[in-house]
Amino acid sequence: ALIVLIFLFITKRTMPRAVLITAGITTLFISNAYADYNKKKQQQIIFYNNYNSTAIQFIMPDGINYLYLNGESKAQFTKTSKDFIACHNLYQPLIICNGMHTGFISDNNNIINFGNISIGLANDKRWSYKASRSPLHVDYMVIAKGYHGKIVYLTGLFSIKHIILDGSLSDKKAEILSNECNSLKIDCIDIKKTGAYFDNILIE
Numbered sequence: 001a002l003i004v005l006i007f008l009f010i011t012k013r014t015m016p017r018a019v020l021i022t023a024g025i026t027t028l029f030i031s032n033a034y035a036d037y038n039k040k041k042q043q044q045i046i047f048y049n050n051y052n053s054t055a056i057q058f059i060m061p062d063g064i065n066y067l068y069l070n071g072e073s074k075a076q077f078t079k080t081s082k083d084f085i086a087c088h089n090l091y092q093p094l095i096i097c098n099g100m101h102t103g104f105i106s107d108n109n110n111i112i113n114f115g116n117i118s119i120g121l122a123n124d125k126r127w128s129y130k131a132s133r134s135p136l137h138v139d140y141m142v143i144a145k146g147y148h149g150k151i152v153y154l155t156g157l158f159s160i161k162h163i164i165l166d167g168s169l170s171d172k173k174a175e176i177l178s179n180e181c182n183s184l185k186i187d188c189i190d191i192k193k194t195g196a197y198f199d200n201i202l203i204e
Contacts, residue, residue, distance in 0.1 A: 043115055047142070047189075047197040049167040054123065054144045057093065058105055058114045066105050067093035068112065070123060070144070111138070117201055120158060122147040123166075131156030143177055144168050151180045164197065165190040 048055035059065040100107045105114050110121040120127075120138040123146040137159045143151070145168035154160065163181050165174045165188065174190055181188035189197055 043201045045114065045117065045119075045199045045201065047140075047164050047166075047191055049191045049195050051167050054121065054142060054166050054168060056112075056119070056142070058096075058112075059090065060104060063090045064104075065090050065093045066096050066114075068096040068107070068121075070121070111136075115201060117199075120154075120160075122149075122154060125149065127157055128153045129156075135159040137161070140164050142166055151177060151184060151186065155184070160186055162186070163188045165192070167191045 042061060044059040046057040046059070048057070054068070054070045056068040057065055058068075096105065096107050096112065105112065110123070110126070112119045112121070117140075118136075118138045120136075120141040121144065122141060123144040125148065128149040135156070135158050138161065140162045141154060141158060141160045142164040144166035151160075151163065163177070163186050165177055169177070169192075171192070174192060178188050178190055191197060
């Protein structure tokens with residue numbers, strides 16, 4: 001759009017005014033249409049700051065959404081999320097359970113796949129002290145209450161892009177893990193400090 005406007009500015013003395021106006025309107029129309037098209041293709045992931053349970057919401061462009069809850073006070077969280085759901089005209093969320101698989105989302109052994117995004121959930125010791133010749137790529141690894149190991153224990157199984165420190169962790173545990181992420185040069189997001197974390201994803 002910027003290139004077209006510059007071109008119009010340079011040639012404005014030689015081109016008829018009607019042509020200039022038509023070209024400008026067309027350029028704006030195409031830009032707005034492209035932005036609207038991209039918005040309709042966006043999915044969204046929300047990692048909530050919830051002290052009693054891990055809470056992640058997966059939202060489709062059409063308002064269909066899925067909610068992962070693990071831990072205590074599930075009913076309490078569901079109640080507090082109603083305002084967000086109503087404000088954004090979303091359907092009531094479908095609760096994700098282990099083994100769930102649809103065309104949009106799957107959950108298997110604490111690995112959630114949502115479109116082209118993968119999320120690991122470390123809330124027990126199932127992955128500690130294990131390794132693989134071909135580590136599985138995960139965009140996010142959520143470290144939650146129940147995981148007592150170090151981040152480095154997970155790097156033998158996973159190639160991790162981002163670490164999410166869940167709100168269920170104690171402040172001391174979160175600080176220790178945050179420092180370890182810095183030493184490992186892994187991007188770290190502490191939900192207690194940032195609040196709910198949003199990620200917008202363009203459907204390919």
